[in-house]
Every structure is written in structure tokens, then in C-alpha cells.
Amino acid sequence: MRCATLVLFFLTLCQPSFAQEIDSLESELARYEAEDTVKVEILNQLGFEYWIVNPIQSIIYGQQAKALASVIEDDKGLAFANRVIGVANWAKGSYDDGLNYLLDGLELYRSLKDTLGEANCLMNIGLIYSDRFDYDKALEFYFDALKLFELTDAESRSATTYTKIATIFINQGKLEAADDFLRRSIKIHEREDFQYGRMEVYNRLGLLYFSRDEYDSALNSLNRSLTISKAINDVEGRTKTLLDMSNVQLEINRLSAAEFSLEEALLFAREIGSHKWLKEIYDNLQVVNRRKGDLNKAIYYYDQYIQERDSLFNEETINNISRLEAQLATVEQQRLIDAREQRIVILEQQTRLQQSRIVILIIIIFLIAVIAFLFIKGRQAISKRREEVANQIAEKAKQEVEFKNRELSSYTVNFVRKNRLFEELIELIQGIKKRSSSDVNKDLISIEKMVKKHIQVDQDWEDFKLRFENLHQGFFDKLHEKFPSLTNNDLRLSVLVKMNFSIKELSEMFGISPESVKTARYRLKKKLNLPSEQNLNDFLNEIA
Numbered sequence: 407m408r409c410a411t412l413v414l415f416f417l418t419l420c421q422p423s424f425a426q427e428i429d430s431l432e433s434e435l436a437r438y439e440a441e442d443t444v445k446v447e448i449l450n451q452l453g454f455e456y457w458i459v460n461p462i463q464s465i466i467y468g469q470q471a472k473a474l475a476s477v478i479e480d481d482k483g484l485a486f487a488n489r490v491i492g493v494a495n496w497a498k499g500s501y502d503d504g505l506n507y508l509l510d511g512l513e514l515y516r517s518l519k520d521t522l523g524e525a526n527c528l529m530n531i532g533l534i535y536s537d538r539f540d541y542d543k544a545l546e547f548y549f550d551a552l553k554l555f556e557l558t559d560a561e562s563r564s565a566t567t568y569t570k571i572a573t574i575f576i577n578q579g580k581l582e583a584a585d586d587f588l589r590r591s592i593k594i595h596e597r598e599d600f601q602y603g604r605m606e607v608y609n610r611l612g613l614l615y616f617s618r619d620e621y622d623s624a625l626n627s628l629n630r631s632l633t634i635s636k637a638i639n640d641v642e643g644r645t646k647t648l649l650d651m652s653n654v655q656l657e658i659n660r661l662s663a664a665e666f667s668l669e670e671a672l673l674f675a676r677e678i679g680s681h682k683w684l685k686e687i688y689d690n691l692q693v694v695n696r697r698k699g700d701l702n703k704a705i706y707y708y709d710q711y712i713q714e715r716d717s718l719f720n721e722e723t724i725n726n727i728s729r730l731e732a733q734l735a736t737v738e739q740q741r742l743i744d745a746r747e748q749r750i751v752i753l754e755q756q757t758r759l760q761q762s763r764i765v766i767l768i769i770i771i772f773l774i775a776v777i778a779f780l781f782i783k784g785r786q787a788i789s790k791r792r793e794e795v796a797n798q799i800a801e802k803a804k805q806e807v808e809f810k811n812r813e814l815s816s817y818t819v820n821f822v823r824k825n826r827l828f829e830e831l832i833e834l835i836q837g838i839k840k841r842s843s844s845d846v847n848k849d850l851i852s853i854e855k856m857v858k859k860h861i862q863v864d865q866d867w868e869d870f871k872l873r874f875e876n877l878h879q880g881f882f883d884k885l886h887e888k889f890p891s892l893t894n895n896d897l898r899l900s901v902l903v904k905m906n907f908s909i910k911e912l913s914e915m916f917g918i919s920p921e922s923v924k925t926a927r928y929r930l931k932k933k934l935n936l937p938s939e940q941n942l943n944d945f946l947n948e949i950a
Contacts, residue, residue, distance in 0.1 A: 428455050446475045446483035453490035457497050458602070458640040462679045464494035485514035485523055493530050497642050499682030499718055501534050508534070522563075525554035529567050537682070541574045548574075562603065565594035569606050576613050584614055602643075605634035609647050616654050624654050645674040645683050652690050665694045685714035874901055884949050889934055899930055904946040 431452045438445055453467035472487035474480075488511030495504035508531045515523035532547035548571050555564040568591035575584035588607055595603035612628035615621070628651045635644040648671035655664035668691050675683040688711035695703035835854045875882060885900060886892065892900070902912055912923045931942055 428452065428459070431455065441474060442478060443480045443483055446471050446478070446480050446487070449474065450483060450486045450490055453487070453494065457490065457494045458642045460678050461494040461497040461642065464497075465491055468494060481514055481518055482520070485511045485518065485520070488514065489523070489527055489530060496530065496534050496537070498678065498680045499685075501538060505531065505534050521554050522558050522560060525551045525558070525560070525563065528554070529563070529570065532570060536570065536574055541578060545571065545574055561594050562598055562600055565591040565600075566603055566606070569603070569610055572610055573613075576610065576617055579617070581614060581617055584610075588614065601634055601638050602640065605631050605638070605640065605643055608634065609643070609650065612650060612654070616657070621654055621658050625651065628654070641674050641678050642680065645671050645678070645680065648674070649683060649686055649690070656690065656693060659697075661694050661698055664690070668694065681714050681718050685711060685718060688714060871901075881949055892933060895926075896930055896933060899926055900946055903927065903942055906943065
């Protein structure tokens with residue numbers, strides 16, 4: 407009975423069988439007590455059968471096989487255990503771990519000159535590079551594997567490799583080439599009645615039709631793949647096919663159908679602990695709920711997607727760090743050994759010379775440090791002094807501007823007050839005239855004329871203009887250049903408006919009524935060709 411079982415093991419090493427085989431293998435393992443190569447084969451076969459049902463359990467059996475094979479020095483069993491663990495890690499999305507185990511297995515198969523085992527490892531390594539979107543590297547491994555499968559007349563494995571190659575061609579948009587490889591693959595799988603191979607081909611045909619926008623054909627092929635995966639209890643394949651169906655259903659906006667497919671896929675992905683499928687499923691679920699308008703669910707599934715994505719990233723990062731630390735530890739250990747031996751030789755032959763060099767080096771470093779310190783301190787002192795001078799200059803310039811502004815404002819206020827005083831004096835004179843004799847009136851009229859004459863004299867204007875020009879250089883030149891028709895009164899009004907004097911203040915300064923000031927402002931705007939809605943003050947502030 408045991409011999410027959412072993413024959414069955416060797417016949418099924420390169421392809422998964424139906425899930426019912428797991429029970430018989432586990433029963434055989436429970437009865438088998440010896441710690442030898444037969445037990446390694448049983449453990450390996452259990453791990454191989456489990457990877458499409460439960461990758462985590464597959465890893466457990468693979469590790470048990472690897473541990474026993476290492477103890478009894480069973481290189482063939484050890485090679486296969488590495489392959490089992492590698493494929494299981496690929497299935498659950500732990501690509502770095504998967505690649506490391508498969509590379510170890512590949513090395514062992516080559517040392518054993520096991521061509522079929524080497525080809526299987528090459529094809530499995532291609533799966534990892536394909537999932538990482540490194541299609542050129544994946545195709546390199548697939549075609550290397552295909553040469554060895556054809557060399558050993560392993561038609562079923564060749565057909566499986568055709569399917570893998572077609573998958574990449576679909577992703578690259580090479581649909582005719584993909585279709586050719588899939589037809590060649592299904593022909594072999596149908597002839598040999600290899601259910602797993604047929605399931606995989608129908609899945610890829612579904613993706614091919616989807617790429618051609620033939621949605622009904624895509625769903626039909628994916629349904630055929632789903633039916634076979636149920637029959638052989640391939641949980642991993644079933645999860646992938648449901649996810650692929652949801653992509654098609656989302657494309658044609660069948661949201662309810664897509665949600666049903668994804669919820670079923672979610673159960674299986676959780677069962678096998680596959681982070682890579684969980685990430686994709688959560689991403690599609692958030693799209694479904696966002697389109698349905700259920701934002702709370704969409705946000706929830708998006709958060710789950712982020713967690714799974716980060717989980718995959720963190721897992722790979724930790725593995726990379728652990729592997730790097732191990733490599734560094736080995737390199738460092740060897741480096742220390744070499745350095746210790748070299749140091750002994752140097753200490754024996756050149757102790758004094760080495761000490762002299764060290765002393766000289768220390769002195770040089772010290773001098774460089776002192777010079778660098780002094781240089782940096784000097785630069786800092788210069789920079790600080792420059793900054794202080796710059797601040798003083800800026801502060802002085804600021805104070806000068808403020809002083810000039812205050813001086814100009816003070817001058818203008820005095821100017822206004824003088825005119826206001828003269829206005830009041832005129833009003834007083836006019837009142838006295840009404841109550842006085844003709845001789846007095848004559849004298850008062852003379853005084854009134856004199857006062858009016860001095861209300862706005864050109865000297866006042868020139869003084870004011872000079873002070874204003876010092877603070878607002880180029881204002882008069884630019885204004886006159888753009889509007890040569892402006893009179894002196896227009897220029898005076900422009901300056902005072904620019905200084906934000908009110909209509910009342912302008913009225914007092916010019917000795918005219920507020921209404922006349924408004925009229926003067928209106929006429930000035932017309933001379934400046936300004937539309938009625940434009941602010942005169944804003945325009946004048948832009949002149950200089």
C-alpha cells in the first residue's frame with residue numbers, strides 16, 4: 407500500500423490534484439511513524455495540494471518537510487519543500503519570501519541535475535515577477551522553463567507555461583499572441599483532462615475577452631473557470647476568478663452583481679489569508695459603494711485597502727531588512743576576521759610608523775579643525791556686522807521716509823490752517839463792512855483784497871511741490887508726460903487727492919465750496935480719461 411502511495415506521489419509532484427486527495431494524504435501521514443524520505447515526500451505532497459486551498463497550511467507542511475529533509479540530508483525532498491513554501495508564499499502575496507525559497511529550490515534542483523524540478527522552479531519564479539509587473543523578467547523565466555519542459559516531454563507543464571505567457575501578453579496588450587498561446591494550452595489540457603489547467607485557461611480567456619470589450623464572452627469564460635475551481639476546491643483560483651468577474655461587472659456598471667462577486671471573493675481571500683487578493687477586493691468594494699452613493703461603506707473599504715496595501719509593503723520591507731542584516735552580518739564577520747589578521751601583521755612590522763602616522767594625522771585634523779573654526783567664526787562675525795549695518799541703513803531709510811511724510815503732512819496741515827484763517831478773516835471783514843462807514847469800508851476792502859491775494863500764492867505751492875517731489879520722485883513729470891493738458895490747479899488737486907485730503911479740507915485749501923471741489927474732481931477725472939467707476943485716488947497712487 408505504501409509503495410503504491412509513493413508511486414502516486416511521484417506521478418502528482420508536478421500538478422495539483424483534487425482536494426479529496428488531502429484527506430488520504432493526511433491519513434497516511436498520521437499512520438506513518440518513521441522519520442525518513444517517505445515522510446518528507448508525504449509532507450511535501452500535502453503542502454503542494456494545500457496551496458490552492460489554504461496557502462498558510464501549505465507553508466506549515468512545507469516547513470515540516472524542509473526541517474526533516476535537512477536533518478536526514480534529503481536534498482531532493484529539501485528542494486521540493488523550498489518550492490512548496492515558495493509557491494504558497496506567492497499565493498498569499500508574500501513575494502520576497504516566495505522568491506527566496508524558490509531560488510534556494512532552483513539551486514538544489516540544478517545541483518541534483520533534476521531538469522523537471524528546475525523547470526518548475528523557473529516557471530514559479532516567473533509568477534512572482536509577473537505579479538510584480540516586471541514582465542520582461544517574468545517572460546525570461548517562463549521561456550527558460552518552457553525549453554526544459556519541452557526537453558523532458560512534459561506537455562502538461564508546457565501548457566501551463568503557455569497560459570502564464572499568455573497572461574503577460576494580455577497585460578501588455580498583445581492580444582493575438584495571447585490568444586494563440588491560450589488555444590495551444592487548452593488543447594493539451596482538454597486532451598489530458600487536466601482540470602486545474604482548464605480552469606486557468608478559461609480564466610485567462612475571460613481576461614482576453616475583457617481586453618477586447620467583449621463583456622458577455624468574458625463573463626461566460628470566467629463562469630466556466632469558476633465552475634471548475636469549485637469542483638476541484640481551488641480556493642485561490644476561485645478567489646481570483648470572482649475578483650476578475652467583478653472587474654468586468656464594474657466596467658458594464660452591474661454594481662449589485664459586482665458587489666456579490668466581491669463579497670464571496672472576500673470570504674475565500676480571508677480563508678486563505680491572501681493579502682494580495684484582499685487588497686484588490688477592498689479596492690473594488692470601495693469603487694462599488696462609491697458609485698452606489700454609500701460613502702460610509704466606501705470609506706470603510708478604502709481604509710481596509712490601505713491597511714492591506716501597507717501590510718504587503720511592510721512585510722516586504724521587513725523581509726528585505728532581515729535579509730540585508732543577515733548579509734551584512736556575514737560580510738562584517740568575514741571583514742573582522744580579515745582585519746584582525748591584517749592588523750597583527752601590521753602591528754608586528756610597522757607599529758612605530760603607524761603610531762607616527764596617527765599622531766601626524768591627529769595634528770593635521772586638529773589644525774584643520776582650528777582653522778575651520780576660526781574661519782567660520784570670522785565669517786559669522788562679518789555676516790553679523792553686515793546684517794547690523796544693513797539693518798541700520800534700512801532703519802535710517804525708514805525713519806527718513808517717516809520724517810518726510812510727517813513733515814509734508816505738517817506742512818499741508820499748516821497750509822490748510824493758514825487758508826482757513828484767511829477765510830475766517832475775510833468773513834469777519836465782510837461783517838464789519840456791513841456795519842461800518844464808507845471810509846472804514848474802503849480800508850477793509852483793501853485788507854480783504856490783500857488777504858485774498860495771500861490765500862494761495864505761488865510760493866506756497868512751489869514750496870509744497872518741492873517737499874512732495876522729494877518724497878514722491880517723478881510724480882509730476884510722469885503725470886505731465888501722460889496728460890500734458892493739465893493745468894497748475896489740476897496738478898495741485900491731483901497731489902492733494904493723492905494725499906487723501908477730504909472734500910472739506912480741499913474746499914478750505916482752495917477757498918471754494920465743497921460742491922465746487924466735487925466739480926473740480928469730476929473735471930480732473932475727465933482730463934485723465936478715467937471711467938466714472940474708477941477711483942481717482944487709486945489711479946493717482948499708481949502714477950509714482
